[in-house]
Amino acid sequence: MARAALDIEAREGGGVIAVERALAVLDVFTVGDQSLALAELARRVALSKPTVLRLAKSLARSGYLVRNDDTTWRLGPKLARLGMLYQSGFQIGDYVQPLLRRLSQATGESAAFYVREADMRVCLFRVDSPQSIGHHARTGDMLPLNRGAPGHVLLAFGGQQGDLYEKIRQDFAYATYGERDPEVSSLACPVFRIGQQLVGVLAVTGPTSRFDEAAVARHLEPLKTIANELTRQLGGKTDNQNSTHRPPIDARRAPA
Amino acid sequence: MARAALDIEAREGGGVIAVERALAVLDVFTVGDQSLALAELARRVALSKPTVLRLAKSLARSGYLVRNDDTTWRLGPKLARLGMLYQSGFQIGDYVQPLLRRLSQATGESAAFYVREADMRVCLFRVDSPQSIGHHARTGDMLPLNRGAPGHVLLAFGGQQGDLYEKIRQDFAYATYGERDPEVSSLACPVFRIGQQLVGVLAVTGPTSRFDEAAVARHLEPLKTIANELTRQLGGKTDNQNSTHRPPIDARRAPA
DNA sequence: AAATGCCGTTACATAGAGTGAAACGCATGG
DNA sequence: CCATGCGTTTCACTCTATGTAACGGCATTT
Numbered sequence: 001m002a003r004a005a006l007d008i009e010a011r012e013g014g015g016v017i018a019v020e021r022a023l024a025v026l027d028v029f030t031v032g033d034q035s036l037a038l039a040e041l042a043r044r045v046a047l048s049k050p051t052v053l054r055l056a057k058s059l060a061r062s063g064y065l066v067r068n069d070d071t072t073w074r075l076g077p078k079l080a081r082l083g084m085l086y087q088s089g090f091q092i093g094d095y096v097q098p099l100l101r102r103l104s105q106a107t108g109e110s111a112a113f114y115v116r117e118a119d120m121r122v123c124l125f126r127v128d129s130p131q132s133i134g135h136h137a138r139t140g141d142m143l144p145l146n147r148g149a150p151g152h153v154l155l156a157f158g159g160q161q162g163d164l165y166e167k168i169r170q171d172f173a174y175a176t177y178g179e180r181d182p183e184v185s186s187l188a189c190p191v192f193r194i195g196q197q198l199v200g201v202l203a204v205t206g207p208t209s210r211f212d213e214a215a216v217a218r219h220l221e222p223l224k225t226i227a228n229e230l231t232r233q234l235g236g237k238t239d240n241q242n243s244t245h246r247p248p249i250d251a252r253r254a255p256a
Numbered sequence: 257m258a259r260a261a262l263d264i265e266a267r268e269g270g271g272v273i274a275v276e277r278a279l280a281v282l283d284v285f286t287v288g289d290q291s292l293a294l295a296e297l298a299r300r301v302a303l304s305k306p307t308v309l310r311l312a313k314s315l316a317r318s319g320y321l322v323r324n325d326d327t328t329w330r331l332g333p334k335l336a337r338l339g340m341l342y343q344s345g346f347q348i349g350d351y352v353q354p355l356l357r358r359l360s361q362a363t364g365e366s367a368a369f370y371v372r373e374a375d376m377r378v379c380l381f382r383v384d385s386p387q388s389i390g391h392h393a394r395t396g397d398m399l400p401l402n403r404g405a406p407g408h409v410l411l412a413f414g415g416q417q418g419d420l421y422e423k424i425r426q427d428f429a430y431a432t433y434g435e436r437d438p439e440v441s442s443l444a445c446p447v448f449r450i451g452q453q454l455v456g457v458l459a460v461t462g463p464t465s466r467f468d469e470a471a472v473a474r475h476l477e478p479l480k481t482i483a484n485e486l487t488r489q490l491g492g493k494t495d496n497q498n499s500t501h502r503p504p505i506d507a508r509r510a511p512a
Numbered sequence: 513a514a515a516t517g518c519c520g521t522t523a524c525a526t527a528g529a530g531t532g533a534a535a536c537g538c539a540t541g542g
Numbered sequence: 543c544c545a546t547g548c549g550t551t552t553c554a555c556t557c558t559a560t561g562t563a564a565c566g567g568c569a570t571t572t
Contacts, residue, residue: 014522015314016559018530022275023318026338034345038549048532053550058271062279063398066373071549075342077378080396082282083339086331088394089290117322122333138344140336142319270551272530274559294520304561309521327520 004046021047022055026064026075031138035072083140087124090115092199095233099202099226100127106222109206110136114150114188116158116200117142121151124200133207134183147180149188150203157190157198172239173224175216178208185211187219189227192236199234202227260302277303278311282320282331287394291328339396343380346371348455351489355458355482356383362478365462366392370406370444372414372456373398377407380456389463390439403436405444406459413446413454428495429480431472434464441467443475445483448492455490458483 010020028044029036036044042052056073059065063078087093096113103111104127112126123141137143145151156168168174175187188203204219205211228238266276284300285292292300298308312329315321319334343349352369359367360383368382379397393399401407412424424430431443444459460475461467484494 010314010317011558013313013317014310015317016274016278016310018272018274018558019278019311019314020318022272022278023315023320023334027318027334029338029341031341031344034347039547049549050533050551051531054270054272054530055275057269058266058275059279061266061269061271062276062283064279074345075338077342077373077376077396077398078279078283079335079338079342080378080380081339081398082285082331082335082396083337083342084394084396085285085287086333086335086339088287089330091290117333120333122336124336138340140333140338140340142333142337267529274529295518305520306522306562307560310559 018055021045021051022059025052025055025059026079029075035068035074037072041073090124090199092234093125095230096125096202097127099230100125103127103202103204103222103226104129106226107204107219109204109211109219112137112150112203112205113191114143114154114201114203116145116154116198119145121145121154129206135181136184136205143180147176148184149174149176149179149186150201151180152176153188153190153201154198173220175213177211183208185216187216187223189223191227191234192231194235196236199236202230274311277301277307278315281308281311281315282335285331291324291330293328297329346380346455348490349381351486352381352458353383355486356381359383359458359460359478359482360385362482363460363475365460365467365475368393368406368459368461369447370399370410370457370459372401372410372454375401377401377410385462391437392440392461399436403432404440405430405432405435405442406457407436408432409444409446409457410454429476431469433467439464441472443472443479445479447483447490448487450491452492455492458486 006020006024007017010017024045025041028041038049038053038056041056042049045052047055056065056067060067060073060076063076065073066076067073092113100111100113108129108131110127110129110132113124114121115124116122120142121144123137123139123143126137126139128136143151145155152164153168153174156165156174173187173189175185177185179185184205185208186203186205188201190201191199193199202223204223206215231238262276262280263273266273280301281297284297294305294309294312297312298305301308303311312321312323316323316329316332319332321329322332323329348369356367356369364385364387366383366385366388369380370377371380372378376398377400379393379395379399382393382395384392399407401411408420409424409430412421412430429443429445431441433441435441440461441464442459442461444457446457447455449455458479460479462471487494
């Protein structure tokens with residue numbers, strides 16, 4: 001038997017080992033690999049080939065993998081369906097997507113919408129700028145909360161303690177310059193729904209090379225305007241100001 | 257033990273029962289249900305509550321489900337990531353999406369791109385018209401090949417026999433009026449890549465009420481123009497005509 | 513107040529499912 | 543022509559996955 005650490009965790013966590021192994025097979029697919037051979041899958045998940053073959057067969061029978069004619073495997077269409085269902089469960093796509101397009105057009109940069117998911121942030125929607133370059137976050141990407149402007153804003157309006165987060169709660173905005181990825185900088189604003197509950201953050205993202213403080217100052221107004229519009233559409237109250245001026249201290253928002 | 261028919265199939269197919277059961281748990285989520293209770297999941301997959309609880313725990317540990325504070329379950333962010341990877345594996349999104357927007361704008365209807373996946377067609381990309389109404393296909397939806405214009409066109413250029421398909425191969429287009437869903441009509445054109453290999457079909461879709469033969473005649477030219485442009489971008493050869501006139505018989509395309 | 517029903521969860525004994533080593537035939541390439 | 547690596551099948555063994563039963567909590571009903 002394998003006795004891998006992950007198996008023990010699965011069992012002790014009250015889970016099913018075979019299931020987590022199968023999901024691990026899906027997880028080894030990354031942006032680079034369109035199709036993977038059985039032996040390659042087995043190597044990446046550190047399981048025997050017969051075991052991975054059985055798991056892959058079951059994944060394929062359910063539409064989560066597809067077996068190519070050359071016996072390699074690729075991800076299956078069921079994942080697209082469920083990915084859309086995950087997205088649409090938030091019931092904000094109809095509002096967010098058009099505004100992302102406007103935001104991208106107004107700033108000339110890429111625009112994205114992030115939600116918090118446990119101790120991570122997920123890029124729920126994204127509109128690429130025509131001049132988009134390099135390695136940026138894609139829809140569905142999971143990134144850390146403590147790196148990058150969107151993450152910090154999510155933390156701030158999730159009630160995080162600290163001077164930095166106090167300041168973000170006052171400004172209703174935050175910018176980072178190459179913090180998570182040296183080549184990527186971003187500016188983010190919170191979005192609320194009815195009851196002033198945090199829904200997520202709207203962000204403008206661009207390459208650090210052209211995304212300096214002057215650019216941030218330029219992008220702040222359209223971002224705030226559109227974030228406020230989104231907040232209004234979702235039933236939340238706006239912060240009554242969308243200029244680039246330092247906002248007055250606003251105590252309406254209480255940490256959770 | 258359960259001895260369900262699906263379990264026997266899984267085993268005899270050389271698969272892993274527990275895995276297919278877990279995937280069945282994901283499959284019970286549909287557009288309506290944002291979050292589901294454990295008991296409801298157990299009912300839908302016809303398994304005992306302890307079993308489903310263990311499966312759900314494993315699904316959640318891997319990010320395929322999320323446990324809400326009220327102990328209900330919803331789909332997890334990993335599905336969005338893998339759904340995007342499935343899409344991007346086709347390496348056509350950068351070309352298709354802008355053209356779908358143009359097509360939707362030119363016709364005033366929704367536009368979609370379908371690919372064949374075994375004996376089904378999958379809506380790989382979709383751009384909703386501003387006047388979109390009712391129940392239409394969504395990105396990731398799996399639909400039958402033998403119902404609806406996109407399905408028939410995929411069959412035709414997949415080499416299907418029959419007078420109907422011979423005609424579609426001549427016209428490079430086909431329209432259906434409420435065939436799959438009485439309220440939905442559509443017009444579809446094939447798209448090819450290098451070597452004249454079928455990539456998928458471009459389609460215009462609208463409510464049957466306003467999608468009559470006159471509308472199809474109006475939409476045919478922009479659809480063909482944009483389908484040809486896409487084919488050109490993907491390295492395929494176009495059919496040398498994009499008018500609404502009956503095309504001459506063209507024998508370049510051989511059934512697979 | 514008591515009772516009922518349904519929820520999510522835990523414990524446990526048992527059946528049998530999942531497992532990997534070994535061996536197979538088949539390409540591929542040195 | 544051998545060597546290597548591929549996908550696949552077989553098979554005996556172990557331990558995993560399973561459902562029943564029972565628990566406590568929470569509404570709603572009686």
